[in-house]
Amino acid sequence: MTQSDPTDEALATIASILEYPQTPRGSEEPTTASPPIAPVGADGYTKIGPGPMAAIRFKWSVRRGENDEYFVDEMIGENSAPIVLGPMSAEAAxxxxxxxxxxxxxxxxxxxxxxxxxxxxxxTAEDVRRAGEA
Structure with missing residues (x-):
């Protein structure tokens, strides 16, 4: 009898959560697409990446600097310090x-x-398929 790898068990658990998420009433649900959370202009244009937990979800926000330069703040989670990318044009941001x-x-x-x-x-499904072929 072989001992199972704890990593495999953890990955299987996470996969089951991702496949059948149970979201408590009133909580934030992950979306299949991330529409911009901002005005039509570049300043404040924001998108949030996918993921089951806000603590590990990416967030990108455009902000205007001096001289019509724009910067993208890239964050992981809600309280991390942003990685600043830029300067660039509004369209590039x-x-x-x-x-x-x-x-x-x-x-x-x-x-x-x-x-x-x-x-x-x-x-299990793969084992069943293989058994049927034998």
């Missing part, structure tokens, strides 16, 4: 926020798929 959010969403979905594939339910 908005494009950067959109690209970063899109890349984060793609990475999140890839990790989510990998975790689901490693879950005990996925392994």
């Amino acid at each position: 908005i494009k950067m926020v959109d690209e970063r959010e899109s890349e984060a969403r793609a990475r999140f979905e890839q990790i989510r798929r990998e975790m689901i594939a490693r879950s005990p339910a996925a392994e």
